[in-house]
Amino acid sequence: MDPKTKTNTGGKPVKKAKQSPPALKFIKTVFKILFIMILALMFAGAGIAGGMLYGYISTATPITAEDLAFTQNLTTKIYDRDGNEIDKLTGYDNQDRILVFDKDGEIPQYLKDAIVAIEDERFYNHNGVDWKRTIGATINYFVPFGGSFGGSTITQQVVKNITGDDERTPRRKVQEAWRALQLEKRYEKWQILEAYMNLVYLGNSCYGVQSASYKYFGKPVKELSLAQCASLAGIIQTPGKYDPFTEEGRKNNKKRQELVLGKMLELGKISQEEYDLAIKDDLEFIEKSTVKATSNKVNSYFVDQVIRDVLKDLVASGLDEEYAKLKLYSGGLTIKTTVDMDIQNAMDQVFKDPENFPGGEKQGYTPQAAMAIIDPKTGEILAMYGGSGEKTADLTLNRVTQMRRAAGSSFKPIAVYGPALDQHLITAATVIDDVPVYMNPQKPEQRYPVNFAETINGVYARHYRGLISIRTAVQRSVNVVAARVWKDILGGDLSFEYLKKSGISMEGEGKYVSIAMGGLSNGVSPLQMTAAYVPFVNEGIYMEPITYTQVLDNDGSVLLDKKKTESVKQKQTIVYDEATAFVMTDLLRSVTASGGTASYVKLTDVNGKSIPCAGKTGTSEDDVDRWYVGYTPDFVAAVWYGYDKNITVELPSGSRNPAANIWMKVLQNVYDSEKLESRDFEVPEGVVKKQVCAYSGKIPTELCSKDPRGNAVRTEYFIKGTEPRGNDKCDVHVSAKIDIHSKDLFGRPLLATEYTPLNEVEERVFILRREPYKPKNPGDPYPLDWKYELPVEYSDRYTSPPKVENKKPAQSSPSGESSSDGTSPNNDGSQNGKKGENGLSDFINRLGETLQDIIKPDNDRNTD
Structure with a gap:
């Protein structure tokens, strides 16, 4: 080519090469780069996706044979503490779920076909995952373009119901699909469909087609017509929308039923004639459930509670609640309970006797009671009864565990005295002045608290005793003393702390002085009160109350163990020092001793020997709740008595606390049936005895034995180190000379003057308050010991020397x-x-000597 002429050797001119515009070149380059990047991203994404899939699958737990054990209708058996079978669970769950089994011919073919047609028409052809629906659902998840693409098959829904995992995440869907594939490899289609029909929710607390059939049609599922089967199957998608118990729901249900029938016709599951007849069938729904158990046997209150406790613990161990129910009722479990049937029978006998429920029907309510007995060394519940009379249904209200009521004075030992003793803030001999007080900040003008009314010296009133010991305050259930100790000595923080350690949560309760008298907003259950007293007889240790010790799976492996399984392990807490527990026990023994509020509570052993009893009565405001919480060295038990509604318990004049009466009768039956011999509470190390004055709590002087009410010297138990020592002698008792012929307006003696003839002078012992009582209001009554106070007035009979x-x-x-x-x-x-x-x-000089003789405390003699 000639560069000058730009011609080739043939003489023909050469065409100039066509050049692409620069913009086009750039676009092509960008596309090439993007294409390469997309390919790279696709390969990388595939790798990431593959890794994610592997991670999802590797962490998924497959459905095991045990997970579907309920399809075998295995019976769960319940045993008492001695290994005797006492009950069986055969799939009936308080009428919320009733299992049906295909192999027993309980499921009509119409229902199986209806469910498959509307929920998963390719159920019998896929291997657990319908890939067509799954791909459509997956694309729609990332690139929504309208339409419904429910990807879950019946098998996948079984997986979801068993695992309880219903998160809308790729991870869950991948794991669900893999589990479904594994499930299909291990079970036949009929087994999976059967499981689905027992698991599926159909509204109105119905789980499974059998309970729904009873709920909506009032008959077992095997008696359903084609039209009813289609109606039932139609509810599954949206139970609320197709609810037969609402007018709108019935209309929607009918439309849905026709859709199901049409799908069954399309798939060849029914003929045109069957379709036509079913469409015309007038669906008749009942108004409420009429589910009936197949057996007249009713579970005991104890078995009911075992069911509740095991179900709660299965969920705590990681099972979904619905699956846990199926596991419990049809998983072939072995449940080892704590019940002692001899003790339970002894309790049943008393609770089924109407004579033990005085008061009669009021406002349509009958008197009720509830009781629990615990072995204090183990925390095992030996017996319980949750109402009066014969139990007539399963899983009814169990007042032992499900009722919360104000505890009245039975709360004082665990909210006031036990904690204050343990903190060494008081002793059994500490003296508090029982006088009118005003401790209600909302009503400062109102006397509060007041003591319960009783007859003293022939007068029925709300008395105030004056200087009394903690022992007397416990024995006579004195409200003022409990309130003063709680408010002025212990404090609400420490009280709540001890209650929490005793198994009673005070969340939601205000720190008001009413707590000291058991005035609670939320209340406590009889089981809580029983367990809270356990530390007093168990060396200060609280044991969480339990109804079972072990649950074994159908293969014999341990599923739950109350001593070892961390998620459900029995709690143990040190509440009090061992010495505190004993001193509190000795105080509570005063309640059942002469002069106590429950002095009539007596037990005898097989040999007729008296059995040591300790306990506390309790009465809530307006006599609505009556309590007795008591114990022996062998058992701790609490009884509540009252009405389900807040109605005053009215008893015949002179009647005993009905709760204490039931407690005594039950425990006497127990000791008779068990043939137990009496044994005493053991005195632990760290407890000492000391003589004290009953009205000062200090070392007595000679004057203490001359108290006008009788000898005031007492022998008291103390936590070592808290007893009075050294020169800590009584300063309450004093002596003075009085004029035997002079009295004030209230009949109290007047002091003799120096001029009173010796034959008209007598030296007597009086009490002298550290803080003189001054009534806040004119109407305030004086304490009963006021008449024993040192006189402050002199007789006016001899005011000057005799005239000679x-x-x-x-x-x-x-x-x-x-x-x-x-x-x-x-x-x-x-x-x-x-x-x-x-x-x-x-x-x-003589005047000075006389004045010295008027007040002459004797602090020179230690009578200990």
């Missing part, structure tokens, strides 16, 4: 009389002779 006639000496007396002692009074009141020289000085 001025006589001359005997030798010069006109009358010949002389002074009997050879002296004669002077005009200034002095007398002649040896006393007359210093008459005024002698008078002053």
Whole structure:
């Protein structure tokens, strides 16, 4: 080519090469780069996706044979503490779920076909995952373009119901699909469909087609017509929308039923004639469930509670609640309970006797009661009864565990005295002044709290005793003392802390002084009260109450163990020092001793020997709730008595606390049936005995034994180190000379003056308050011990020296009389002779001696 002419050797001109515009070149380059990047991203994405899939699958737990054990209709058996079978669970769950089994011919073919047609028409052809629907659902998840692409098959829905995992995430869908594939490899289609029909939710608390059939049609599923089967199957998609119990729901249900029938016709599951007849069938739904158990046997309150406890613990161990129910009722479990049937029968006998439920029907309510007995060394519940009379249904209200009521004074030992003793803030001998107080901040003008009314010295009133010991306050259930200890000595924080350690949560309760008397907003259950007293007889240790010890799976492996399984392990908490627990027990023994509020509570052993009893009565405001919580060295038990509604318990005059009466009868039956011998509460190390004065709590003096009410010297138990020592002697008892013929307006003696003749003077013992009682309001009553206080007024009978006639000496007396002692009074009141020289000085000295004799505490003698 000639560069000059731009021609080739043939002489023809050469065409100039066509050049692409620069913009086009750039676009092509970008597309090439993007194409390469997309390919790279696709390969990378595939790798990431593959890794994610592997991760999802590797962490998925497959459905096991045990997970579907309920399809075998395995019976769960319940045993007592001695290994005797006491009950069986055969699939009936309080009428919320009733299992049906295809192999037993309980499921009509119409229902199976209806469910498959509307929920998963390719169910019998896929291997657990319908890939066509799954791909459509997946694309729609990432690139929504309308339409419904439910990807879950019946098998996948079984997986979801068993695992309880319903998150809308790729991870869950991948794991669900993999589990479904594994499930299909291990089970036949009929087994999977059967499981689905027992798991599926159909509204109105119905789980499974059998309970729904009873709920909506009032008959077992095997009696359903084609039209009814289609209606039932139609509910599954959206139970609320197709609810037969609402007018709108019935209309929707009919439309849905026709859709199901049409799908069945399309798939060849029914003929045209069957379709036509079913479409015309008038669906008749009942208004409410009429599910009936197949057996007349009713579970006991104890078995009901075992069911609740095991179900709760299965869920706590990681199972979905619905699956846990199926596992419990049809998983072939072995449940080892704590019940002692001899003790349970002894309790049943009392609770089924109407004579033990005085008061009668009020406002349509009958008197009720609830009781639990616990072995204090293990926390195992030995027996319980949750209502009066015969139990007539399963899983009814169990007042032992499901009722919360105000505890009244039975709360004092665990909210006030036990904690205060343990903190060494009080002793059993500590003296508190039981006088009118005003402790209600909302109503400062109102006297609060007041003591319960009782008859003392023939007078029925709300008395105040004055200076009394903690022992007397516990024995007589004195509200004022409990309130003063709680508010002024212990404090709400410590009280709540001890209650929490005793198994009673005070969440939602205000720190008001009413807590000291058991005035609770939320209340406590009889089981909580029983368990809270366990530390008093168990060396200060709280044991969480339990109804079972072990649950075994159908293959014999341990599923739950209350001693070992971490998620359900029995809790144990040190509440009190061992010495505290004993001292509190000895205080509570005073309640059942002479003078106590439950002095009539007595038990005897097989040999007729008295059994030591300790306990506390309790009555809530307006006598709505009556309690007795008590124990022996062998058992702890609490009884509540009242009405389900807040109605005053009215009893015949002179009647005993009905709760204490039931407690005593049950425990006596127990000791009779168990043939147990009496044994005493053991005194632990760290407890000492000491003589004290009952009205000062200190070391007694000679005067303490001369208290006008009787000998005030008592022998008391103390936590070592808290007993009075050294010169800590009684300063309450004092002696004074009184005029035996003078009294004030209230009949109290008046002090003798220095001029009171000796034959009209008597030295007596009185009490002297450290803080004199001063009524806040004019109407406030004085404490009962007010009449024993040291008088402050002198008799006015002899206020000056006796007048003596001025006589001359005997030798010069006109009358010949002389002074009997050879002296004669002077005009200034002095007398002649040896006393007359210093008459005024002698008078002053004698006056000082007399004043010293008026108040003469004797602190020189230790009678301990």
